[in-house]
Amino acid sequence: MATTKKIESDYSSSAISAKLESLFQLQLIDSKIDKLKTLRGELPLEVTDLESELEKLNERLEKQESIDSGINESISTQEQKIKNANDLIEKYNSQQMKVRNNREFNAINKELEFQALEIELANKKIKSFGVEIAENAEKIKLIKAKIRERKKHLKNKKSQLSDIVKSTEKDEEKLLKSRKKSEKNVDSNLMNAYLSIRSTSNNGLAVVKINRNACGGCFSSITPQHSLNIRMRKEISFCENCGRILVPDDID
Numbered sequence: 001m002a003t004t005k006k007i008e009s010d011y012s013s014s015a016i017s018a019k020l021e022s023l024f025q026l027q028l029i030d031s032k033i034d035k036l037k038t039l040r041g042e043l044p045l046e047v048t049d050l051e052s053e054l055e056k057l058n059e060r061l062e063k064q065e066s067i068d069s070g071i072n073e074s075i076s077t078q079e080q081k082i083k084n085a086n087d088l089i090e091k092y093n094s095q096q097m098k099v100r101n102n103r104e105f106n107a108i109n110k111e112l113e114f115q116a117l118e119i120e121l122a123n124k125k126i127k128s129f130g131v132e133i134a135e136n137a138e139k140i141k142l143i144k145a146k147i148r149e150r151k152k153h154l155k156n157k158k159s160q161l162s163d164i165v166k167s168t169e170k171d172e173e174k175l176l177k178s179r180k181k182s183e184k185n186v187d188s189n190l191m192n193a194y195l196s197i198r199s200t201s202n203n204g205l206a207v208v209k210i211n212r213n214a215c216g217g218c219f220s221s222i223t224p225q226h227s228l229n230i231r232m233r234k235e236i237s238f239c240e241n242c243g244r245i246l247v248p249d250d251i252d
């Protein structure tokens, strides 16, 4: 069972009540500011994530497109080979007209056959490069579609972010103004305690209502006597388990 310790119990109950109310008010305002920051806090991260995703997609596209130009170069090489072979065939054909014997004729015939084979081989290669180009084109199409979709998403997120920044700026300004007012009603000791509890609290809550005979922050039980004292606004109490400042459940 968590116990509570009290401070400033020598204060009148109306003074204690005012302090508790101010602390609670301060907590409400700070929680609202926390919420605004959380709202804004997630979107910039989403935007940078999308931007780096797009960067990677563009790199992939570039790589895929360079594959494409590589294949096209190979095709040009094969086309050049065909052209050369055809030139040679033309040359051999005219040479064959002028042969003086069978031996020369056969030798040129062999060259002609060889060049015909070269052309056949080059055509086969061009055909398979064509298949590669078609496959690559399909990949490029998919990457481009993905890039378009992500860009659209990024544009949405960016406009959401700028809307939120615009609207939260106003709200935050208002909240900071009322926070300043509330701050004035909390003395420096309590303020330091409040700030230090808030900095270690995972949900930013330093002030919590009691709930029946338990701390509203960590749900540790409080003795009925302390609970009553808190309700009667007789003291400012801290939960011994989580250290949070406890306020009556009817504070607001």
Ligand SMILES: [Zn+2]
Binding pocket: 215, 216, 217, 218, 219, 220, 239, 240, 241, 242, 243, 244
């Ligand atoms: Zn607690």
